[in-house]
Amino acid sequence: MVLKRYTPPTCTLEITAKSSPLSRWAGQPVFKSLSFELRLDDPRLPDTEHVTLRGDRIQLETLHEAVSNYVQNLLGESRDWESNLNSQRGRIPAGPDSPEAARNAVIFDRAVNTSELATSAPNTSYLPVPPRLEPRGLLAHNLFLGSLSAVESGPVVPLSTLQLFDLATALDDCAAEVMALPNLNREPRQPLSSPWLKVAAMLVASAGLTTGILKMLDRAATSPQTATAPAPAPANPQLAPAPGNPQLAAGVSPSPVPAVPTPPAPTPGLPPLPPPPINTAASPSPSLPPIALAPNPPSNRPSPIQQPPLLFPPNGSTASAPQSAPAFPQGQTITIPAPEEPPISAPQAPAPVPYVLPPLPPRLAPAVPPPLPPSLSASRFPVPPPQPFPSPIEPIVPPASTELPPLEDAQPTTESEDNNQAAASKKNRTLFDTIPQVSEARTYFEERWKPPEGMEQTLEYSVLIDENGSVQSIVPMGKAAADYIEQTNMPLVGEPFVSAVSNGKNPKIRVVLRPNGRVQTFLEESD
Amino acid sequence: MRSTVKSSAPTNATGQSPNWEELTQKAPEPTQLDNIKAQLDLVLLALEALAEIGSEAMLKVAAELNLEPMVADRVALWRLRQSNPLRKGHGGRKKLDVEEARSLVLISCHLAKQHQALIRRAVALLEQMAEQNREPHTIALLGDYIDRFSNTYGSRMEDAENLSARELTDLALKLLIDLLFYSSPGGHRRLWLALLDRAKN
Numbered sequence: 176m177v178l179k180r181y182t183p184p185t186c187t188l189e190i191t192a193k194s195s196p197l198s199r200w201a202g203q204p205v206f207k208s209l210s211f212e213l214r215l216d217d218p219r220l221p222d223t224e225h226v227t228l229r230g231d232r233i234q235l236e237t238l239h240e241a242v243s244n245y246v247q248n249l250l251g252e253s254r255d256w257e258s259n260l261n262s263q264r265g266r267i268p269a270g271p272d273s274p275e276a277a278r279n280a281v282i283f284d285r286a287v288n289t290s291e292l293a294t295s296a297p298n299t300s301y302l303p304v305p306p307r308l309e310p311r312g313l314l315a316h317n318l319f320l321g322s323l324s325a326v327e328s329g330p331v332v333p334l335s336t337l338q339l340f341d342l343a344t345a346l347d348d349c350a351a352e353v354m355a356l357p358n359l360n361r362e363p364r365q366p367l368s369s370p371w372l373k374v375a376a377m378l379v380a381s382a383g384l385t386t387g388i389l390k391m392l393d394r395a396a397t398s399p400q401t402a403t404a405p406a407p408a409p410a411n412p413q414l415a416p417a418p419g420n421p422q423l424a425a426g427v428s429p430s431p432v433p434a435v436p437t438p439p440a441p442t443p444g445l446p447p448l449p450p451p452p453i454n455t456a457a458s459p460s461p462s463l464p465p466i467a468l469a470p471n472p473p474s475n476r477p478s479p480i481q482q483p484p485l486l487f488p489p490n491g492s493t494a495s496a497p498q499s500a501p502a503f504p505q506g507q508t509i510t511i512p513a514p515e516e517p518p519i520s521a522p523q524a525p526a527p528v529p530y531v532l533p534p535l536p537p538r539l540a541p542a543v544p545p546p547l548p549p550s551l552s553a554s555r556f557p558v559p560p561p562q563p564f565p566s567p568i569e570p571i572v573p574p575a576s577t578e579l580p581p582l583e584d585a586q587p588t589t590e591s592e593d594n595n596q597a598a599a600s601k602k603n604r605t606l607f608d609t610i611p612q613v614s615e616a617r618t619y620f621e622e623r624w625k626p627p628e629g630m631e632q633t634l635e636y637s638v639l640i641d642e643n644g645s646v647q648s649i650v651p652m653g654k655a656a657a658d659y660i661e662q663t664n665m666p667l668v669g670e671p672f673v674s675a676v677s678n679g680k681n682p683k684i685r686v687v688l689r690p691n692g693r694v695q696t697f698l699e700e701s702d
Numbered sequence: 703m704r705s706t707v708k709s710s711a712p713t714n715a716t717g718q719s720p721n722w723e724e725l726t727q728k729a730p731e732p733t734q735l736d737n738i739k740a741q742l743d744l745v746l747l748a749l750e751a752l753a754e755i756g757s758e759a760m761l762k763v764a765a766e767l768n769l770e771p772m773v774a775d776r777v778a779l780w781r782l783r784q785s786n787p788l789r790k791g792h793g794g795r796k797k798l799d800v801e802e803a804r805s806l807v808l809i810s811c812h813l814a815k816q817h818q819a820l821i822r823r824a825v826a827l828l829e830q831m832a833e834q835n836r837e838p839h840t841i842a843l844l845g846d847y848i849d850r851f852s853n854t855y856g857s858r859m860e861d862a863e864n865l866s867a868r869e870l871t872d873l874a875l876k877l878l879i880d881l882l883f884y885s886s887p888g889g890h891r892r893l894w895l896a897l898l899d900r901a902k903n
Contacts, residue, residue, distance in 0.1 A: 250880055250892055251899030313879065314832050335829050336879055337822065344886050 178209075179353050183341035185217035190235075190353050209353070211235045213345075217338055226332050228323050237305040238323065239346040245308040245316070246343045308334075609698050612640060615673040616684050617696040623664035626690045634659050634688040637699055644675045663688060734901030736787050739798045741897055742806045743786035745884070747858075748877035749810065751851035752824060753817040763812045764805065772805035782806060788859045807894050814885035821881050828875060838875065848874050 181188040192209040209232040216225045230238070304321035311317055316339050318332045334342065616638065632655035639647040646666045651657040666672045676682060687695040749755050757776050764773040773779050782805075783789075785798040814821060824843055831838045838844040851874040856862040865873075884893045 246883055247892060247895055247899070250883055251896035313876065314829055336825055336882070337829060340822075340825075340882050340886070343883070347886065347888050 179349065181345040181348050183344050185215070185219075185335075185338045185341040186345055187214040187216055188212075188345040188349055189214075190349060192353075209235075211349075213238075213342075215332060215334070215338060215342070217335070228320065230323055234323055235346075235349070239350050241306045241308060242318075242339070242343050242346055246339065249310070308339075610676070610682055612644065612673040612676060612682055613684055613696050613698050616686060617694055619666075619672065620663075620686060620688060620694040620696070624688050624692060624694050625664075626688070626692055627659060630655075630659060630690050632656075632659075633690065634663060636663070636665065636686045636688075638665075638672070638684045638686055640673060640676060640682050640684060642676050642679055642681065644671060644673045646670055646672045647681065731901075734898065735798055735800070735803065737901040738803050738897045739785045740788045741900060742803060742810065743783050743789070744873075744877060745810045745881070745893070746783065746806070746813075747854055748851060748874065748881055749813050749817070751854060751874070752847045752878065752881070753813070753820055754850075755813055755817070759813065760809055763809050763816075767805075767808050767812060769805045769808060772802050773809065786859075788861060790858060790860050803897070804894070807890050807897070811884045811890040811893055814881050814889060815887075818882075818885040821878065821885055824878055825882050828878065838871070847878065851877075 176191055176193070177189055178192045179190040181190075189212045190209065191211070193207050211230060211232075211234075213228040214225065215228075228238075306321045306323050307319050309317045309319065311333070314336050316334045316336070318334050320330055320332065324330050632653075634656040635652040636656055637650040637652060639649075641647045649665055683699040685697050685699045689695075746760070757779050760779055761773065761776065764770060764779070773782065782798060782802055824847065827841050827844055828838055831841060831844065839848060848871050852867060852870040855865075855870055855873075862870075880896070883889060886892070
């Protein structure tokens with residue numbers, strides 16, 4: 176089953192994978208058995224010179240790494256302009272990169288240098304030799320396939336610069352969209368690591384919320400705040416589109432979210448344990464965040480309900496009702512569509528993730544393909560598409576950073592909730608503030624955050640803190656966050672921000688600034 | 703999301719937001735900035751020469767990317783580029799700070815993206831010329847580019863008289879190939895890292 180296809184002009188990269196049943200709980204595709212086929216089918220070359228490579232996920236990652244590093248070296252190679260131009264030649268070691276060679280490269284032969292072949296890639300097909308590239312002058316490159324070698328390809332493939340560019344582009348795109356997704360086969364188990372806790376928390380929260388929502392639904396009819404809740408479609412609840420909620424729709428594209436609110440039964444419905452990781456020896460790409468949906472250690476399965484959730488319930492409340500949804504304040508916005516019946520038909524989404532599921536694991540997960548209308552996603556994602564969580568933040572725009580996507584946002588809030596929120600945050604410490612710096616950061620922004628006129632997006636930043644409490648780096652999540660960074664009164668890098676960190680670790684604090692002036696902070700990770 | 707359709711018009715690959723955050727994760731040493739200034743000015747010079755981009759287009763992109771605080775007008779842009787220590791006259795006088803350098807990176811890559819089709823064609827022609835063992839000059843697109851680049855370089859840069867036409871051609875072609883990679887969706891990241899890499903040496 177082809178999962179994704181990348182087709183720059185001179186190559187075709189096809190990703191195939193099986194979707195794991197865990198996808199339904201992860202809220203995004205989780206794949207296993209990912210494999211790829213890369214056809215270097217530059218139309219300018221005769222068919223006989225077209226090469227097809229195949230491999231698994233690990234091989235794809237090493238190929239991506241090799242190509243990416245090679246390109247970066249090519250661009251940043253140490254011929255800095257001044258010395259290169261002023262004291263030409265002298266400093267540059269003779270080699271394929273030297274200006275001499277570069278000039279000769281304009282005499283560009285596609286034939287592979289056979290001596291190079293003989294010396295460079297002996298027996299690579301039997302050993303796990305990662306692919307690598309070497310320049311052949313300015314315009315040509317040799318891709319040594321290493322263990323990727325195919326019978327017909329031989330150990331080395333000559334690439335023109337355009338081919339290299341297309342290959343790099345395809346691999347980059349793929350890395351951002353597919354390889355970054357969780358894969359069950361390769362993540363080493365991380366017992367009791369935070370990913371696991373988040374899974375547990377997610378289960379807790381979904382259970383709690385479900386209960387809470389069921390209760391709230393009873394009140395929904397009379398509550399004045401139901402203005403923001405979609406009117407329960409009485410005639411045909413199954414078809415009530417989630418974006419019927421005006422507040423949701425404000426930030427969400429009108430992509431029809433097929434998620435009919437299905438009050439789930441999370442407690443009995445604990446996800447089955449995934450198969451144990453097979454490729455634990457795989458070297459994880461550094462850009463890959465920890466898998467969000469780590470296996471649940473069986474010993475802990477019976478009890479997750481009792482654990483306080485580590486995440487916000489979808490209403491975004493930091494202070495209210497962390498333990499259980501029934502404690503929602505009266506004025507709570509109901510942003511969940513009301514119908515209670517499970518969907519009868521949803522062929523594209525056999526297991527829609529209930530709307531109420533707090534989207535915590537995807538927060539750490541990389542670039543999830545944005546929700547697509549089912550018509551599109553059905554063709555482009557033959558796997559069941561990830562059920563879009565309610566995410567008022569630019570759900571159509573792919574996360575700008577390939578490392579950390581913007582938070583899947585919590586449900587929109589109303590003023591009344593904000594008031595509760597504001598009151599609650601006066602206490603300033605919430606159960607989520609595992610370290611004091613988190614509440615200090617919230618205080619900092621509560622004093623300074625003034626939403627700009629007309630801003631509608633929620634801004635999110637990942638702020639890395641130094642041991643001394645100053646800002647080490649700020650990563651805006653998404654375009655809006657980058658655009659508005661000037662208006663946030665964000666401390667500059669190096670500026671004091673919070674108190675010094677006691678344990679010598681560098682916490683990363685996620686700062687969420689909402690257009691209504693609300694501020695949320697929480698600990699992203701502490702390494 | 704990128705289209706899965708074979709893209710015959712690579713310019714479609716624009717529209718990615720300026721991933722400022724990717725540039726903020728790694729900051730240069732102050733001592734590296736001089737070098738970075740020179741390189742950025744040259745990247746823009748190559749774009750100017752290839753696509754006949756003027757400061758008007760650069761300012762327009764700055765506005766699109768909400769970089770006006772950094773590059774508000776012609777004067778500001780000029781001062782930024784004039785900070786290149788290789789420049790004649792007041793070269794290097796203006797201090798270019800990191801934020802300004804990042805702005806120029808985003809502007810350069812956005813422009814490269816806008817003109818990706820042209821850049822791609824120029825590189826394809828260059829490959830073709832090389833294959834046929836012909837001088838790049840003999841193709842109009844490349845010849846014009848090299849001429850414009852060399853002339854502008856000569857009129858702006860201090861060290862121009864030390865360089866042979868051959869060397870200027872090499873520089874122009876190397877910059878052309880670099881521009882291709884900067885025109886990709888992650889180009890700004892590549893350029894920023896390349897600037898840092900080069901500045902280290």
